[in-house]
Amino acid sequence: MNSIEILKRLKDFDEMISNPSIRFSHKYVLNHRSEYADIGIATFNRDIKKLKDLVNQRYGELAELYDDNLLKNDRKSASYYYALPNIRAFDDLNTSDSQKLIELLNTVIQLFPENEALIQKITAKINVNYPNKENKKIHWDPLQLIFEGKRSGSHYLKELLDYILQKKPIKISYGLKEYRILPVLIKEYHNGWYASWYVLAKELETNSHLTTSVSTKGLRCFAVEKIVKISQIKEQINLDIKPDFNPGLYFKNILGIWRKNIENLPHDPPTIEVKFKVKKDSWIKNYLTSHPIHFSQVLVNQEDGSQIGHICIEDTEDLTNLFIKYADQFTVLEPLNLREKIKNSIRKSLEEYK
Template identity: 25%
Template sequence: MPHIKNALLRFRIIDRALRNSYSPYPTKAKLREACEEALFGSMDGANICDSTIEKDMFAMKMEHDAPIKYSKRHNGYYYSDPDFSLDEIPLNESDIEAIRFAANTLSQFKDVGMFKQFGFAIDKIVDRVNISNDINDKSIERFVEFETPVSSRGSEFLNPILNSIKAGKVVYFDYESFQTQKRKARKVLPLLLKEYRNRWYLLCYDIVKEGIITYALDRIFDLQESEEIFQSPISFNPDQFFEHAIGITASNGKPETVVFKADNIAAKYIESQPFHASQRIVKEGKNKTTFEMTVFISEELIRSILSYGGEVVVAEPELLRTHIIDRIKLMVENYQ
């Protein structure tokens, strides 16, 4: 059974590689490397050989009618039907058994250090597998609704960026501004990939700007890996960098002590889902609860506080109070 499960996993990896418009016409060697890295964390050919990939592609053609073709012009493989995807094919019993096997295996390790940050995602997979014996049962959607994140582009850059981080190599890309919708070329040393509210961000040292900058992956275009090794060491510790941050925005300045009061109903929600790890209760009154935390003043902080409307009032610092008052005044003007 493990052999069959690995084959099914390889089919999915090959399918994604053939549909990757940012790296079209993968060679047999590239497909083997993609499978080996995803399944074994290496690309040296010790676990998967080229003949295995040949057999996989033949099986995909025979079992799933995959329109795999070879292009002599581009020296690589492709789908003759660009709309084809294994994701559109209903799962068979072997697929379902493989998913159950993987889900149950993951659930055994979700509390292990390297998997703890993925515990919630693992639980969601296990919940879906365990909620019904028939994963293809469409009627489940009428009775159980899982939270579905809005998909955004950019996830195709995760693997090449991660490879560049590991190797300390420079990457190039065009970055589109939210305000002007214009794209500018960037040359950066990738340092960290970070997910926030179902969007991926790249923390990197911008070689031109000479500073650590955050770029959203969904606004990155034409990413190019290079063989250039960045020689100057960059001091970057993610835990320290985000220690006082809320969301994706960090600062080179000093964190502020933020004191705010919340109605007791809102306080229960805020206590169960804190704005920040440093948050603590300093006073519990009859009608209000006072909280304190040490954070950077950021857009994410302001929006989080405003999401509670009049149920939360900032007491300190005065600068944050002023920012929020200005926002409230603008909201009132817009509704008049």
């Protein structure tokens, strides 16, 4: 087999390993990729060794933190996986190609302004996956995107994304206040009225001599549309970012984007178990199947055609508002305090229509 064929196989393996829905192993390759059906275990192990070397070489200091073991082996299932999200041994484009593509997309915006929001998303994804020399590769995904459409605050998207990729602290004028922050993630959210950009960030100490520990516990969201000005912080800020830091986990146990103040809590707010009933003739039954309220959602069909649902989630206003909004489709059964809160809100609304 020539070197081109080996390289193609390594790239295919790299793509499969990075796919979280695949439990990559020699057995998986034999069962699902017919073009590699004749690959023996010795060849497979050599390929794994090459991928380990490539990924460790590519990520340098990060690999050292993981003892040169970014490509891990689950011995129980004999499968392989990357230790962190967005780890890849190969890129499909080189940096030069990606920057030329961005320039082309910026020209396209001028020709087709109605597609500006979509093109901005594509450009942002290219910047993340193919950073230029100033932007270092980070080990978490700095974008959480949803559907098409223009967003408030879009003009700050690229600038904020660059600062995230550079791990560079900034100062923002936000409404009437100023904040010193380290931006770590940009998220889209639709609040029922319109979709907008939000930046998840760590507020920084005013004393630059102190080291700021960056974890999900100390993060907060800022609405990008409320940012008036962004400027760089010139002094050196000492940051402690652990290699397993993943800002996306900030949203793991919530619906929506806003959490209760968790800065002064010794640990994350507790989750609650919500039990709800979906009407048997409700249109929302199919919707909940394809679009769960939360990843913890479980639906159990009942004999009368209704469904009983369970989710384990933090108690937030967005959660309450969801059940109020669709109160004619499903009913909260437990916990009782959430049920009473919803009932009182609906009662007050009804009084306005008397």
